[in-house]
Amino acid sequence: MAKKKSRNRKKKLKGIRILSALILIICAAIALKTIPGAWAFLSKYLPFIEEPRQITVPDGDMAVHFLDVGQGDCSLIVMPNGRTVLIDASVKDEGKNILEYLSYQKVTHIDYFILTHPHADHIGGAREVIETLSVGKVVMTDIETDTATFENLLLAIDKKNIPVHIAKVGDIIKLDNANMKVLGPAEKTDDLNNMSIVLRLDYGKTSFLFTGDAEEPSEKDMLEKFSPNEFRADVIKIGHHGAKTSSSLDFITAVSPQYAVISCGKDNSYGHPHTETINTLNKLGIKYYRTDEVGNLVFSSDGEKVKLLRPIA
Numbered sequence: 001m002a003k004k005k006s007r008n009r010k011k012k013l014k015g016i017r018i019l020s021a022l023i024l025i026i027c028a029a030i031a032l033k034t035i036p037g038a039w040a041f042l043s044k045y046l047p048f049i050e051e052p053r054q055i056t057v058p059d060g061d062m063a064v065h066f067l068d069v070g071q072g073d074c075s076l077i078v079m080p081n082g083r084t085v086l087i088d089a090s091v092k093d094e095g096k097n098i099l100e101y102l103s104y105q106k107v108t109h110i111d112y113f114i115l116t117h118p119h120a121d122h123i124g125g126a127r128e129v130i131e132t133l134s135v136g137k138v139v140m141t142d143i144e145t146d147t148a149t150f151e152n153l154l155l156a157i158d159k160k161n162i163p164v165h166i167a168k169v170g171d172i173i174k175l176d177n178a179n180m181k182v183l184g185p186a187e188k189t190d191d192l193n194n195m196s197i198v199l200r201l202d203y204g205k206t207s208f209l210f211t212g213d214a215e216e217p218s219e220k221d222m223l224e225k226f227s228p229n230e231f232r233a234d235v236i237k238i239g240h241h242g243a244k245t246s247s248s249l250d251f252i253t254a255v256s257p258q259y260a261v262i263s264c265g266k267d268n269s270y271g272h273p274h275t276e277t278i279n280t281l282n283k284l285g286i287k288y289y290r291t292d293e294v295g296n297l298v299f300s301s302d303g304e305k306v307k308l309l310r311p312i313a
C-alpha cells in the first residue's frame with residue numbers, strides 16, 4: 001500500500017515538473033515576442049542565436065523590403081529617419097501577414113500608402129492595413145472599379161479621413177533626402193494593369209523601380225515619354241509577377257538593374273514567372289530572386305551602393 005502511494009506521488013511530481021517546464025517555455029516565448037530587446041539581450045550573450053525577423057540597417061541607410069505575400073505584391077520602404085512607404089498590400093488573406101511583418105519592423109505609421117492599381121492582388125489587404133495602422137496619405141490612380149474590395153477600401157480611407165493624392169506622371173514625392181518619381185502610366189487606357197503607377201525611388205546614387213502590373217504597352221508609352229536613363233535602377237520589382245506580357249527586352253535594357261525581384265505565389269495557377277521573362281533576365285545577365293522561392297527580400301542602400309540583406313547570400 002505504502003509502495004503504491006509513493007509511486008503515485010512520484011507520478012504526480014513528474015506531472016507537475018512537465019507542466020512547470022511547459023509553462024516556463026510558453027512564458028519565455030511570450031517574453032521574447034513581446035518584450036522589446038529580449039532577443040537582442042539573448043543574442044548578446046548567446047551569439048549563436050540570431051535576432052529574428054526585425055531587419056536592422058546601419059544609421060543613415062535606407063531599407064527596401066519586398067514581402068513574400070503569395071500571388072500579389074507588397075513592398076515596404078523605410079527611410080533612415082523612420083519615414084515609411086508601403087506599396088500595395090497583396091490579397092485580402094495576406095493582410096494579417098503584412099501587419100505582422102510591419103510589426104516586426106516596428107512600423108506603426110505609414111507616411112505614404114501607394115496603391116498601384118485596384119486589382120485584388122494589390123489592394124486586397126489594404127483595408128486591414130488602413131484600419132489597423134495610421135496612414136499619412138494614400139496615393140492611387142483615378143481609375144475606379146465596382147468590386148466590393150475596392151469599395152470597402154474607399155470606405156476605410158473615408159472613415160479615417162486619410163487624404164488621397166491621385167498620382168500623375170512626373171509627380172515627385174519627396175521623402176526627406178530621397179525622391180520618388182512617378183513615371184507611369186504615361187497614357188490613359190481601360191486596361192487596369194497598364195494603369196499601374198510606376199515609380200522610381202532615388203536615394204543618393206542608388207535607385208529602385210516599382211512597376212506594379214505594368215505590361216508591355218505601358219512600358220512602351222513610358223519609354224516614348226522619358227529617356228531610357230529615367231528608368232535606370234539598381235533593383236527592379238519585375239512587372240506583373242513575371243508575366244511574359246511585361247518586361248520587354250527594351251524596357252529591362254533601359255532599367256539595366258543589378259537585381260530583379262519577382263513577387264509571385266508558389267505553384268500559382270498563372271505559371272508566373274513565365275519562361276520568356278526569365279530568359280530576358282538571363283540574356284541580360286541580371287540576378288533575379290523570386291519571393292516564392294526565397295521568401296522576403298530586403299535591400300539596404302547607403303546612397304552609394306545597394307546591398308542585399310535577405311536572403312543572406
Ligand SMILES: [Zn+2]
Pocket residue numbers: 072073119121122212213240241
Ligand atoms: Zn498583380
